[in-house]
Amino acid sequence: MKNALIGLCMALCLFACDKKDEGKVLVTINNDKITMTEFNKELDKIPMNMKMMVASESGKKNYLDRLIVKKLLLGEAAKMNIESDKDFQNKVADLKEGLIIETLLKKKLSSDSKLSDEELKKYYEANKEKFKKEREINTRHILMKSEEEAKQVKEKLQAGEDFTELAKKYSIDPNAKVTGGEVGFHPKGTLLPEYEAAAFKLTKVGQTSGIVKTQFGYHIIRLEGAKPPAYVSFEEVKDFIKQQLMQERQKEVFEKYIEDLKKNAKININEALLKDEKPAAGEKPGAKDTPPAKEQAGQKTDAPQTKETVPVKK
Numbered sequence: 001m002k003n004a005l006i007g008l009c010m011a012l013c014l015f016a017c018d019k020k021d022e023g024k025v026l027v028t029i030n031n032d033k034i035t036m037t038e039f040n041k042e043l044d045k046i047p048m049n050m051k052m053m054v055a056s057e058s059g060k061k062n063y064l065d066r067l068i069v070k071k072l073l074l075g076e077a078a079k080m081n082i083e084s085d086k087d088f089q090n091k092v093a094d095l096k097e098g099l100i101i102e103t104l105l106k107k108k109l110s111s112d113s114k115l116s117d118e119e120l121k122k123y124y125e126a127n128k129e130k131f132k133k134e135r136e137i138n139t140r141h142i143l144m145k146s147e148e149e150a151k152q153v154k155e156k157l158q159a160g161e162d163f164t165e166l167a168k169k170y171s172i173d174p175n176a177k178v179t180g181g182e183v184g185f186h187p188k189g190t191l192l193p194e195y196e197a198a199a200f201k202l203t204k205v206g207q208t209s210g211i212v213k214t215q216f217g218y219h220i221i222r223l224e225g226a227k228p229p230a231y232v233s234f235e236e237v238k239d240f241i242k243q244q245l246m247q248e249r250q251k252e253v254f255e256k257y258i259e260d261l262k263k264n265a266k267i268n269i270n271e272a273l274l275k276d277e278k279p280a281a282g283e284k285p286g287a288k289d290t291p292p293a294k295e296q297a298g299q300k301t302d303a304p305q306t307k308e309t310v311p312v313k314k
Helices: 002-021 036-044 048-054 057-079 086-112 117-126 147-158 163-170 193-199 234-264
Strands: 025-029 032-035 136-144 182-187 208-214 217-227
Touching: 025 036, 025 057, 032 036, 032 057, 036 057, 048 057, 086 234, 117 234, 136 147, 136 163, 136 193, 147 163, 147 208, 147 217, 182 217, 193 208, 193 217
Parallel strands: none
Antiparallel strands: 025 032, 136 182, 136 217, 208 217
């Protein structure tokens, strides 16, 4: 993280260094020019997390090449008078309308959907059970390939040998040599079912289970610690609650805004124009849509084929 920040600062310094030559022409393309001012403006548009890509000389050259290609294509578009093309103008109009509406709604929703800390706290208190953590336990285990090996290790434990040392020496868990077989804190539902069933039966720290078989082999489990049920603090879930309530609030604001706009506007709909057109003179109703009763001899029919069997999860 520290290195990334240093790199970002260096990138910003490079941009700052460039700006001393802002008035100079960086590149000439036919009769067009790109100055350092224009180039730096383009660089400023790059998202902060991507600025490192153009911090080096080669990165800047690659980005400049993209600008050159952009200028060449715009020049060709000008020669072909693309902007006067009707299809182009229609698309621009559609995009403009969409952008106008998007900007309007963004301003409306952001101004009318603000949430205070008091509202977030109130929701937290009213829904506190949603943020409750169940009891968690920390366990340590020794994993062996066979039941016979597990029995031998069990005897060593009963003779008073250290659990952690035995885990480092005999466990086939690849992490055991470093962790001494410690698994860490876990709530119910996050461990192997057989392991979990045996582990949660242990009630005292230091208590050891019998031999437990799972798909990985034979375990001996010891309880290392336990955390009672507890509530996640408001500060930990504040952002989550804000995001959830913001979505609900914005939906309510949007629906009410549209409803009010319709209510306060004079809207008259000519329903007759929405009805199906009457058939032309001499044409029977539905004649266009009526398929032939029979196919002529020798022609293929369009009867539906036999439905394929779709595999589903049972």
